[in-house]
Amino acid sequence: MGVGEVTINALQACVGVGAIAYAISGVGLNLQFGFTGLLNLGHAGSMMMGAYGTAIFVEVTGFSDSNLWVRLPILGAGVLIGILAADIMGFILGLFTLKLRHEYLAIITIAFAEILRRVIRSKWGKENLETGGANGIQNFAEAFYNISPIPPNGHYGIGDFTFTGRQVWLFLWALPTLILIILLIRTLLNSPWGRVIKAIREDEEVARSLGKNVFLYKLQSLCIGGTIGAIAGILFAFERQNVTPDDFEPELTFYVYTIVILGGTSKIWGSVVGSIVFWFSLIWLEGIVKLAINENWLWVASVLKLNNAQGGVIRFILVGLTLILLLAFRPEGILGKKEGATANG
């Protein structure tokens, strides 16, 4: 493995379905955090509800059916159920937390997502909710890939920069989804509803004094953001054909925050830019660190006694450092302008 290969890996990661899923998730979070000013740390929970809602529905109803034309509508219905589940979660969460100050909101949302995750992971969840426990659910979206017109085993791309037929097929769905969501959210934010949302972020009292039901608007923002998060979670699950509870640990939320802040809070395209930059830098730096360890550049492996597993941990340190440095020195992110920075809101 050389620097070239690391770079190609990083390029593939930053335009792949994974990066698109993170970008979509970021759009949802940006609506809550950037535009409404809600510090929702339970975003991974919405993504989990989407992914698990779909997977459990498919597993319980039509998993073993051999007829594609039965399985496909079931998968479609599963997607809707997943989104609905995330909506219900957002609604309940909103009722619990929206009247609280932001530090309470942050803690309750992260706790709520953890409660759900632990229930899904538990023996009880496995037995009563068909969640599959810690092992999760696999291969529930096979019907989606069965209707793919692209030969699944081919490789498409230039040189080493290639994707499999399955990845291309999912990509063809993911990209329009992302663009559609962004256009919808942009329309929404330019509407009177969007202006109220931003007013709430800037000064809640002003919005209230104008007769706006602040609670209701916040609740709507939380639910819409959660819906988008669920779509991202479903995409995520489709990509891997595998959902496990450990994919949805709080770290996932922190990744999405990093992407949103990196791209620019309250910039609609911020999450897209953020996701591309985030995944390229992350995978590239991680690859370089692992390369340095494997080939013992500057004696990192022998002097620091690092091994490859520890190299993998570097990813989290990089994300953490990015968050710290961004908020300390450039809270407006890549797309934001100094005066437009709302992370300080």
Added chain:
Amino acid sequence: MFFSNSNFSSSATKTFLRPRTLGVFALAIIGIMAFQSYVNAQESTPENATDTDTQTTEQSGEAIRGTLLDQDKEGKRTPVKGVSISVFLGDTKIGEGKSDSEGNWRVSVPSAGTYRMRLDTSTLPTGVTLTDPKQQELPEVEVRENQQKRVIFRLGEVQGSGISRLERFSNLFLAGLRLGAIIALAGVGLTLIFSVTNLVNFAHGELITLGALLAYFFSKSPLGPEWHLLIAVAPSVLLVALFSSLTEMGMWRPLRKKGTSDLSIMIISIGLSLVLRHIWQIIFGASSKPFRQYATQKAFNFLSFTTVPKTFWIIGISVLILVAMGLFLLTTKHGTSLRALADNPTLAKASGINTNNTILMAWIVGSATTALSGILLAATPQQVGYSMGWNLLLSVFAATILGGIGNVYGAMVGGILIGVFTEVSTYWVGGDLKFATALTIMCLVLLFRPQGVLGWKVRTA
């Protein structure tokens, strides 16, 4: 008492060297270590008596085999000889085996299939009985092709089997108190720092871990001085206090000065938590390790409790430190300035309180109790691990929320409540759901009593 020294901030080191302080810490450490054995009994899943595990060997032909061991109250196992075990297919007896002097028995079966098995209890030596009399007959034992199926008949006492409901509940309650005391110590630190800085510190868990890691370094690591754990506590706590003073002076203070919002600072602490936790992981490794001292202690009975001495020591030390903390806040000048700054920053400044020094003191005192909570936690079966603090963090948050964030006494009560809820809930729900249960209770309390159990502060937006 440790924190009631009124010159605390200016003479932290001297304070630590005073005999009384050393005494407190000596107690702390003695208490740290006592209950591996108890918890092992608590946490090992009681195995089903019919528990069968499968194993394929090179030996050809299907067979059912096993080893008969009689277990006494202390868990010691002795082989049982001469017990007859029969295998039936339907009503036809197809084979019989007798256990040899090592307790091993083996019955060959003609082919793969489902068999019925029976242990002839009349051949058991006197005084030896089946743990569960129902296991005398196993209606369905499945053997696959070429499988040497292992079947376990459990004999004698099973750990935990003789425990009554009351005893089980009491032990859970005690474990809850122990966890609660630890959470309360960490929660007091968190909430004290919050009360003067408004920082909800997501990196607080990493301070808990750091305390335990340092104690591990000083007492067990081959790279360290290998002191006794009791001696290792003082430098560990001091170093954690020093570490947080450095983060306060090098990071949080400049950020506040810059006017960074509370929201941004909170996210920065999330980033810091990610960075620190994984640095700990690189340094310490991913697996958990126990301390050298007090890791295992002999269990004893006390009223309806069965536990090891260190449980009581952990609770005792925590309570002592919590009381000392209360006295420090109520009776000393530094405590008063802390409370003043928490209540009304503007007024506190106007009356001549040095804000920066007071905040620094909150960091020192708060991270010291937090580090101690980490050492105590690592003395429980939790052991020392790179993410032990992070795993506890939500419980600590829950405790402070229950008590009202910023309310030190509330955090004490909240910590005990959350700890007890967490452990006692396993009386009804599975152990993998105990944290979820505690967090749910926090959410419910907040729904009906948003100011917390002890809270009176307005906290709605």
